[in-house]
Amino acid sequence: MLRLVGIGHALPAIEVSTEFLAGQISEANPYPWIEFRRTTLPLEYIEATGNAEPAQAIVVASESPTSLAVSAVRLALERAQLDPDEIGLILAGGATPRQTTPSEAQRIGKLLGLKVPAYDVCSVGADLALQISSLKKWKKSRIPRYVLCVSTSTATQRVNYRNGSEAFLIGDGACACILSTAGKEGFEIVSAQHRTDMVADYHSSIEIYGHLRIVQPAFKDWYSATLEKELTDFFGYEKGSPTSVCCEQLVAEQADLIRSCTAEQVQICCETGKFGYLLGPGGFLALSMKWDHGIECSSVVVLSGGVGQSFGTVSLKQ
Template sequence: MYLHALGHFHPPNLLTNRFLEELGLETSEAWILERVGIRSRHTVLPLEYLRETRNRDVRAAQEAALFSNAETGARAARMALERAGLKPSDIGLVVGGGCSPDECIPAESNRVAEKLGIDAPAVDLQSACSSFCTQLHFLTGMRPERLPEYVLVVNVDNSTRVVDYSDRSSAVLWGDGSSAAVLSPRVPGRWRVTETRLAGDPSGAEKVRVPRVGHFTQHGAEVQKFAIRRSGETLLDLRGHYLARHPGKGPEDITFIGHQANLRMLESVQRRCEVPEARHLYNVHVRGNTGAAGAPGVLSEHWDDASLGDAVVLSVVGSGLTWSGALLERVLPGTP
């Protein structure tokens, strides 16, 4: 499976730490930076709406939002298509997934495809924040002849609409963002997905929840420990797989992009797995936790960065509890 391009979109409204202080959350920039390392986040919601309501009513938030999920997903997809040199009509399948869809049905992917004018099947395959690597796992496991020439994967997470802004433990984390990826099972692209992982522990299903009509909740300390442990295990597994096939390479040759939950969690994984500073990419400090769009969004922001090297490991975790990962290897000239 080849990765031809990535795209991303973040809405313009910013939730700074100062803004959260002004909401009266009994927090401070020093407290936020010490615990989660996040300076700012994006939101689809009007700032005045948050000042007035603190988002007490999630139904009202959906109406107040300046962008729908379909709109933000389509913007990320247009960037990916432009980078790939393709048109919406080239896409033969759309796959979506994330944490907070606009509707139960139709699938979020249908709404994005409708916005883009794509006339093709559209389905959702989601495992919350770990959705992107989960989608790669299933797509790479399919027989290539059963897939179209090009597949569009869209991850939309405008989750500030389900955050209670009187709860500082949640409010300091979440930001809104969307990502999109153009894949092909046959046409060579810039990167190739050479290995994926998917695992889960359904006994932890209660630990991270967004009810149908209600606010995001999580068992913070337990989830953080889970995320650090499983992210590290997945990174070491995929990194070991790459090094076994490339004897001349070392850990310093592999770029790590983790689930953008919070910077302190990512730094813990980096230390435990001995990832060099230059090989750890993230954007959570300025984007917040953008759910399923987090890790692919980081890679999208570095799409033309030569310092990525020849191998990237994505290692993500999500509600369920689920964890997944993907090893991407650069397609070098003359490589089949």
């Protein structure tokens, strides 16, 4: 039985308001429910350059994907009451690496002082759901006692702050989950699934030397259709409705869509309005932010997906 025994998140300190962005970008804002995003970029840099050259962002950024990831991991370890050297395997993902070699997992392992198997398992928009769904399918004998799963993104360092509407959507941050096959703490992973859509036309991309691009309304249409299908398929075979859904909000009608596929009274936990869309961590940010306050609901579904044409759903229960 696989359990989530600890979760952590990290967000950079700099806040980008919609008001600030409206002063930079002439395009209309398709994401009016997002008031703030977090960024690793100084606001003066954004104002002065519009981040026209993403290579320059690295020089001025306050954090890297790796530093955010390690902060998230340390919180997860603290909550799980574990020392780093109890981790037996690191899986990581992230679409904005500072280095294409070594892997993000290996960079994280170095900063944690670990000498363990570490490699990237990545789908961009649903890294953590992918990693958890993979572990759920492994032979129990092959899973170390504690596995660290991480997704990290500094996608604002790839945003064009002069043209396009991506700036209104994107925020930076990282999430880390500690999975275990031992003990009774935390949440049981009831089920986890991950899907990639190779049929739809590309609606989003990050060129290795260029900017993040999201094509609207293709992205919105794809996300809405995928979310509805995912929820319908998922709850078609899951018994009962979750009491809570953790997710990121990428379309205006998302809450209605979720309630129509689950139950009217389902609690929706979402932090996108305050922190922006983080890509890989998905709904795990919302779960992490509730962790210390005690999660009252007995069953939670965490949704992730979007950029990268991937989608994941993880169902947990206490």
